[in-house]
Amino acid sequence: MWKVYKYTLLDLVRNKFAMGYALMMLAVSAGLFLLEPDNTKALITLTQVMLALTPLLALVFTIIWFYNQYEFTVLLAVQPLHRGAITRAQYAAVSTALLGSFLFGAGLPIVAWAPGPIGWTLLLTGAALTFVFCAIGLWIAVGQRDRAKAVGIGLVAWVVMVLVWDALLLWIMYGFSDYPIEPLIVPLAALNPIDLSRILIMLKIDLAALLGYSGAVYEKFFGTFGGMAVSLLALLLWSLLPAWAAVRAFVRKDL
Secondary structure (H helix, E strand, C coil): CHHHHHHHHHHHHCCHHHHHHHHHHHHHHHHHHHHCCCHHHHHHHHHHHHHHHHHHHHHHHHHHHHHHCHHHHHHHHCCCCCHHHHHHHHHHHHHHHHHHHHHHHHHHHHHHHCCCHHHHHHHHHHHHHHHHHHHHHHHHHHHCCCHHHHHHHHHHHHHHHHHHHHHHHHHHHHHCCCCCCHHHHHHHHHCCHHHHHHHHHHHHHCCHHHHHHHHHHHHHHHCCHHHHHHHHHHHHHHHHHHHHHHHHHHHHCCC
16 A cells, blocks of 8 residues: 555656646735735635635546546556555545645745634645545546546536535525524534535634624534534544545446
């Protein structure tokens, strides 16, 4: 597993997409801090960019990369290597490469201009989303033989998590505001890693009051130490479960 991880990671380090991703995030992050004198406002804008771009790029890149490396993966599978070890090594390598690109592009400006709780929370959630959507992308790619279909499924999943899920939660909260739905809202928020990351950053910036009833619900739960621990555990599960599903699917896959 270590040799597969090492070779895959060395190959990804030279990948133009990974380098372009790092440089793009660096340009966007540094540009926001240079143009906006208020670092908090710059972090808010950077949060919106990160929550949209990081999952999308991690998801699409992982899917396309898997298909581009499929022949090499098949070659590894016929060697005396366990299929599960191959998939775990590839997931770890892709996640590490994209995590390095994200931390280089967004981390350096944040450390230089806004090294505080908000900045560290943004980096932590961005790193978590990288692992989550690399796992989801790998799971989708392993389960589909057609590249275009896999990319389409990935894009639909991204649109649902970025746009549709928030609209659904708001409809539930305002449509059933006369009923005690607080126990339902928190689990629904945890079912979307992007929404969960947004809530964690929002509470650090102290913008919960601007969201009215929904913000009060989120702050009541996620604003506590226990709520923070549960949310981080949820993001960890979002990373592990799709990765485990991808490993299991590849072990059973007819190559």
